[in-house]
Amino acid sequence: MLLKASVIITGIAIGLLVLYGADVAVAMSNPDHEGFLPLNDMQRGMGLGGPALILPIIAFFISIKESSKGLGGMIIVAGVLILIGGLAMVGSPAPEGVERDPMSSIAMLFAPGIFQIALGAIKIKKSSN
DSSP, X not given: OHHHHHHHHHHHHHHHHHHHXXXXXXXXXXXXXXXXXXXXXXXXXXXXXXXXXHHHHHHHHHXXXXXXXXXXXXXXXXXXXXXXXXXXHHHSOOOTTOOOOHHHHHHHHHHHHHXXXXXXXXXXXXHHO
């Protein structure tokens, strides 16, 4: 039961990350810098990115005693998507009127992404034993 819930919430996190990335891609290609969701950068980050950072970590801990290579793989996918988003953000110019500190961007995105990848690897390793 806990494993199934973990898979579902990790799937939700992956869906949120894909939705976030798609909205940002549309916003970057649009001269008005608007995505298909009626959200500004802060709302997008808080509403889509925040839960996507937290949900896979919760999934790992609520299913810590359960073996599942699939869940471990999903957690790794979520971490990789976060890293890809972080690389895209660091590599793109900040929106007009917004100052971005590159070091805080790295800490805010790369650390949770790497942490999720590590948790996924632990889950897979423990499932192999």
